[in-house]
Amino acid sequence: MRDFSSMSLGSRNGPRTSSSGLYMGGSITAVTINQSLLAPINLDIDPKIQAVRTHEMNQIKGLNNRFATFIDKVRHLEQQNKMLETKWKLTQDQTTGSSNIEPMFQTYIKNLQRQLDQINNDKDLLDMENRNMHHNVEDLKSKYEDEIRKRNTADHDFVLLKKDVDAGYLSKVALEDRLAGLEEEVNFLKVLYDQELGELQSDVKDTSVVVQMDNSRGLDMNQIIADVKAQYEDIAARSREQAESWYKTKVESLAGQAGQAAEELRNTKAEIAELNRLISRLQNEILAVKGQKANLERPITEAEEHGEIAVKDARALIKDLEVAMQRAKQDMACQIREYQDLMNVKLALDIEISTYRKLLEGEETKFGQQSITNISTTKPCKFYHPNLLDAPDRTIISKVNILLSHSFTFEPCFTKAYTIDRI
Incomplete structure (x- = not known):
């Protein structure tokens, strides 16, 4: 596995390093002869190189599996996207029927x-x-x-x-x-x-009394x-x-x-x-x-108590219905937000797929123009960026910025590769 961490996609006219380690420019450069090539070939096999190659092959297999899982996840998200689009269309097509519960409660409340x-x-x-x-x-x-x-x-x-x-x-x-x-x-x-x-x-x-009186x-x-x-x-x-x-x-x-x-x-x-x-x-x-x-x-x-209880029950039922309606609206809003998020993810994945496709096509074209021919006995090579694989829920703009400002790792997916130098 070759690491191109020192390269940036923003400088497309800059130099690039191929999988064989040769330097290639945008125009024809002078031919230099490496004197070490004229020395006798040491046919001794270094055991460390074999261990490094085995480790690299294991890493390549793990990355290939991760990329396959990512592709399956993309397909699953596309299926969910289609399912949500269908649900959205059905939800848009459905007409909400008028409920007769509120007039009944209004009539009952008027009677009370x-x-x-x-x-x-x-x-x-x-x-x-x-x-x-x-x-x-x-x-x-x-x-x-x-x-x-x-x-x-x-x-x-x-x-x-x-x-x-x-x-x-x-x-x-x-x-x-x-x-x-x-x-x-x-x-x-x-x-x-x-x-x-x-x-x-x-x-x-x-007694005899002789009285002489003057009158008679x-x-x-x-x-x-x-x-x-x-x-x-x-x-x-x-x-x-x-x-x-x-x-x-x-x-x-x-x-x-x-x-x-x-x-x-x-x-x-x-x-x-x-x-x-x-x-x-x-x-x-x-x-x-x-x-x-x-x-x-x-x-x-008793009538006042029953009336108050009935009014309380009616108000509680109306409140429950309003809460249920609000909850349904919130659920619908959450589904709409999820649908929008999935649409954003889908668009981001579409952009990533198209970007990967263009990068692969460009790399294949550039590999065809190089002086070294790589013969692979397995699947085509894959091009990925670790930050994009670890963050599938990023927005489109952030992922495009990652593609334009960070280095990429090119993984040749082969079990055994041969390098033929053109003379």
């Missing part, structure tokens, strides 16, 4: 929204009824408190009237006692007057006593009548007030009982309304 609006309207109506009921309860509560205040006022008035009745009764008892005392006093005075009158009559009857008017003591007695009896009767009339008037007034208070108390008790019945009935109605409200709030809450 209508149900939610209806439930909200029912909730507003129930809230309004609840507020009205609370307002009525507050009114009845205020009325009940007013009646309680009236009852307390009536109880206070009843206590005051009872005190007045008790005071009147005590006054009546005192007046009765006074009347009894006055009657006893009148009876005592009557007895006393009768006794004094009897004593006076007895004294007058036994007579004095009738019986009449005077009768008049005094009548006056006292009249005074006692008037006092008794006045006391009895005052007592009767006071008792009648107190009895009327007590009857009025009792009537008011009965009316108040009846109103309180009616209010208690009304309060109990309203409390029962409030409990029933609260039960209805709880029964209505339960399905409303």
Whole structure:
């Protein structure tokens, strides 16, 4: 194997070194004679040369195998390229059908929204009824408190009237006692007057008195006593009548007030009982309304929960579909990028193949013009560059730059070569 590391493809007019080591220029040069060729040929075989040749042959075989693998890889990439082109055409030809899932979800969401609006309207109506009921309860509560205040006022008035009745009764008892005392006093005075009158009559009857008076008017003591007695009896009767009339008037007034208070108390008790019945009935109605409200709030809450769950599920499904669609778009974009990369690789490989072909044709032409003829017993020679073999995924421009700026290695693929020098 010969290494041309000191040569560059950029200088095509420069000198080149053939496989036999002779120098060739672009024009005819002077013929030089190597004096060492006139010396006797040493036919001794150096064992190191044989080992070097064996090592070179093994390297040549390995490089040939690598080049064959590279050719197989190129063919495989071409097949993949054709397959991707076919898939791309099929993908371009396919028409994406419209999905009916989104309208179904939209319809379902609209139905749930209508149900939610209806439930909200029912909730507003129930809230309004609840507020009205609370307002009525507050009114009845205020009325009940007013009646309680009236009852307390009536109880206070009843206590005051009872005190007045008790005071009147005590006054009546005192007046009765006074009347009894006055009657006893009148009876005592009557007895006393009768006794004094009897004593006076007895004294007058036994005594004769001669009275000289200037007037001729007579004095009738019986009449005077009768008049005094009548006056006292009249005074006692008037006092008794006045006391009895005052007592009767006071008792009648107190009895009327007590009857009025009792009537008011009965009316108040009846109103309180009616209010208690009304309060109990309203409390029962409030409990029933609260039960209805709880029964209505339960399905409303369940409907809201089901609606929220359904909306969440729908949104999650829509999100999953969007994610799947985005993933499909990303996969398609990745396939497109892979297709473009494969196309770039294909173009690079095409350029490399054409470059190798031109290089091989040029080398064969130049070998035909050289003064040394190489006779090979195996396949044609191959021309390769190590950097290109190790980097199959380089871009076209970088590979062309490698071809123009780096040296190449020429591998003659033969097992045994003979060199014939032209004389």
